[in-house]
Amino acid sequence: MKKKCWKNRNNSRQQKKPTGIVFFPAFDWAISPTHPEREERLLYTRDQLFEEGIMDLPQILQLQPRLAQLKDIARVHFCVPHVRSQATEAHQIAAGGALVIADALMEGQIKNGFALVRPPGHHAMRVAHGNRGFCNINNEAIMVEYLRQVYGLKRIVIVDTDVHHGDGTQDIFWHDPDVLFISFHQDGRTLYPGSGFIDEMGGPLALGTTLNIPLPPGTTDEGILFVLDKLVLPVLEEFQPELIINSAGQDNHYTDPLANMHFSARGYAVLNERLSPNIAV
Known part of the structure; x- marks a missing residue:
């Protein structure tokens, strides 16, 4: 194939x-009837x-x-x-x-x-x-x-756009040089799970295949799309993945009750168009 x-x-x-x-x-499966x-x-x-x-x-x-x-x-x-x-x-x-x-x-x-x-x-x-x-x-x-x-795929990218840092995915692929994990999220000093800082870059044999971009609370469409265009997409071009997966959290939206970002539905549409993932989950 x-x-x-x-x-x-x-x-x-x-x-x-x-x-x-x-x-x-x-x-x-539910945490509680009223939980987000x-x-x-x-x-x-x-x-x-x-x-x-x-x-x-x-x-x-x-x-x-x-x-x-x-x-x-x-x-x-x-x-x-x-x-x-x-x-x-x-x-x-x-x-x-x-x-x-x-x-x-x-x-x-x-x-x-x-x-x-x-x-x-x-x-x-x-x-x-x-x-x-x-x-x-x-x-x-x-x-x-x-x-x-x-x-038999080798080089895969996961771009996590959830408002919370994808600490579990980072942990799983921390030592894997063939999986590039990119997460842009609300600054971990202000939100669970309290991780996802720029110095978290991967294990000794996979250094540079973890890229964290913590964003300040209140970041808007303009800020998130700037990060996508100026940092994420150039890194993808350099890595040359066989497949792009979007870990597609929607809680950067300005109405989300558990976070403090100001992303809009229009912003998500533009992000998805530019990132053009093969699979979103």
């Missing part, structure tokens, strides 16, 4: 394929896509999630006391939704894809022994290792 590379990822044949979407709102991380977060998005007629377009292909296998999770995590203790069926389906998008992309069904799934995952570290920031297992990392194992 021919691998997608940075230089030919937007060729005309690829652009004629649909965008894949997987939904999994996890009705049976709840099923309505995805249901509102799904309803709007249907109301606007987007899901009826021929350019959209809706795919169904599946269970990630325990071996897919164990490829990434050392779970204490065992995988089943950390991964409920909801977690397995959320991770499996990402794998469905990965398969569809690599098998040529879609040009790109979005796994709208929960529970989330980017705070889950290599050693998983409980909930961290609402995360038990790391969906993005499970997908990366699946792509490497099944399809």
